[in-house]
Amino acid sequence: MMSSSLLLAACSKPRENVWQGYVEGEYVTISASQSGRLDRLSVARGQQVSVGAALFALESGDETAARQQALRQLQSAEAQLTDIQSGKRPQEISVTQAQLLQAQAMAKKAQVQLARDESQFQVGGIAKQQLDDSRATAETTAAQVRQWQSQLAVDRLPNRDAQIRAQQEQVAASQAALAQAEWRLDQKTVSATRTGLVFDTLYREGEWVAAGNPVVRMLPPENVKIRFFVPEPVLGKLKLNQTVTLYCDGCPADLPASISYIATDAEFTPSIIYSNESRAKLVYMIEAHPSMTDAPKLHPGQPLEVSLP
Template identity: 60%
Template sequence: MSRLSIYGPLVAAVLAASACSRHEAPVWQGYVEGEYVYLSSSQSGTLTQLDVRRGQNIAASAPVFALEAVDETAALDEARHQLAAAQAQLADLQTGKRPPEVRVTQAQLAQAIANARKAALQLTRDEAQFRAGGIARAQLDDSRADAASTAAQVRELENQVTVANLPGRTAQLAAQAAQVQAAQAALAQAQWKLDQKRVSAPQAGLVYDTLYRAGEWVQAGSPVVQMLPPQNVKVRFFVPETVVGSLAPGRRVSLHCDGCAADIPATITWVSNAAEYTPPVIYSDENRQKLVFMIEAHASPEDAVKLHPGQPVEVRLP
């Protein structure tokens, strides 16, 4: 089926206007079309709140609708607690033992130092007594063993105090830091899923239609609201082959519609590269007059609100 059967009335009007406009300003027939934006959520749920109504003009970022989010809210709370636990464990590894635990070891070290000093003094006295023949060698050996034992205990506790002040081992710290990062990612994912339950307008525009009512179940990805931003309103019109070469994107045109208080300025944004009707065999002078090309034009967002999809318009050069 040729495109002429689709655009038959408009093509006929274009050809008629072309035939009678050789001595007048050309007038081309067209219509208004809208490129709609369908707002949906990536998550499923019951529609609990519909903040807009059909025919309402809303601003960018205005709330549009919300789905129930009991599970998502609970998942977000769980992710927050898991992150707090992971961060606390990492902080514990980074700081070593608690100060009271360190102080207990320090007190044991002080006691060991005192015992070591006492044993060293006793060893000194016993060595003098042994040289004078006042004590037996066995007693001197006991004093030497006691001094060595207390000195070793001091070194042990000194090392324990040093270790108590050290953070966890490098591998432990790296593993726990990875746990913190995983918890942060889980929290971000839970927050994103919760945010998906509330949808706002990506840009200002007209609420063309609402497709669900509060209380209905909405599948993930199903449009709930159909919007028409003013910049998505365009005019399509058709010009004959003899004219298309003089029209290019950026060219200014004037739109006339029934009921409009004044003509609306617009700018050509697209010119078709293919004819809407291609005659068979050859391009004779007669057949070339049947060639028409589709052109699209956009009005400014302020003027676009005056146009309505499906509305017929006349397009002229200013």
Template identity: 60%
Template sequence: MALLAGCLLAVAVLPGCSRHETPAYQGYVEGEFVYLSSSQSGTLTQLAITRGQMVDAGASVFTLESGNETAALNQARQQLMSAHAQLHDIQTGKRPVEVDVTKAQLAQATANARKAALQLTRDEAQYSAGGIPKAQLDDSRANAEATAAQVRELSYQIDVARLPGRQQQISAQSAQVEAAQAAVAQAQWKLDQKQVTAPARGRVYDTLFRVGEWVQAGSPVAQMLPPQNVKVRFFVPETAVGALQPGRALTIHCDGCAADVAAKITYISNQAEYTPPVIYSNERRSKLVYMIEAHPAVADADKLRPGQPVTVTLQ
């Protein structure tokens, strides 16, 4: 009987001894920060964010003084209006009032030509009768031809006044319009650069300038971390890396977290490292301290903090 009990006890213990615990690895949280800056220089006039604030995509972050850029945009717009007006003037020809002036000159020239023609007719009759010299007849003939030519010239001027400009002139002015449009677009872009918005939803981790300070072009004014840029780094031994593939599920545990965080492997290094970066052990983790700032409720990304030690368990 005692032998049977001993055998049952041995069977009950064996399964517990044969179980393998899921390995856990020490790691840390890392964030790929986004540094928000402007391509233009200027005085910081507005800082619409504070450290620790969660901002939505497209929300205003900061604004630089833009008086010069606004004036340049207004100037470019006025030049564009002028170029459009000149192009329209070339395409439409002269104004009706200007055409009317030429018509009045044509009427006067027509009357003079008619008078000169009548005088030539009389002088030809007088010359045939021997009443006038040949020189007087030549003068009358020349005057009649001149007045008739003036009538033709003014008629042509009216036709030309009604025509648009030459194609070369229109093409040249069209190019001026396009250049003015490009100048407006450039001025608008520079003005838009004076107001920077959040490229994605994320938390503001730091502000690097105060209102009233001069900001050089390209200098970061704010540092933010979108949730999708938060990742965990951990290290596994060479004997385990062969079984891992991108997309494999894992669980992240951190001290003070209300619940574990699920994640997936996105990258496996191709190079081995003899000495990994600093990894916090369970013995030393309790000695770490963090500065805490109270803020309103935030999104789920707040469960993990950059630099925070975590324990990773593979699924």
């Protein structure tokens, strides 16, 4: 019967090509481009979030009002452009036509009165002053007829191209102002652009957050990496994209990882001339990334062992 010490030796992993390492995370800090009071914090430390999940929101009263103002200005500019492009409305043309008819009637009456006064003046029935008054009235009413005829012709014409182009530019400027106001409003609500772990929250609701200050620290799974160190004689066995195996306490199974970086400089240089014995004291940092599925199982700072499969 095999002794317990022999059983332990048989079950233990070989120590050759096994190196000590640890988990490291490259954190992503999430902030807002605008300042404001933190009105809503939608996540907590340790929470896993997906793309599009709401993270936090800042007060947005001023930005909401600015957007409404920009929207009203755009609607006004578009209404003015439509009015300019359509010219005078039929009701307005009808008013001008009525004014013209009234002027024509008055001019006709004035001409009849002038003809009557001229006949009376020939026989000495009226004074010269009365005839002059009749002539002036006839000329005035005739001028009014010509005025309203010209106004009616103008009302029936479309507006000038230059005026339409100027109003189109005003509409474009109002659209740009609205887009800017909407962008500023959108910046007050921040959502996750990547899947990951909420590692920490740096503000509490009600606190003032300056523009650009991080509010949430996240750790996406692709930013989890393994760092370990190998002696100089082993360096030649490793290459980029090579698979290594991770062993850690509490891990359900051995996890694979892919080498993503091999340092070119030694982390430690002995203070003696190189020899076959001293070369083993040189260590080089290696980085490897686990799969996206296995990354959430690892935690920054966690010690582990790395070996070749």
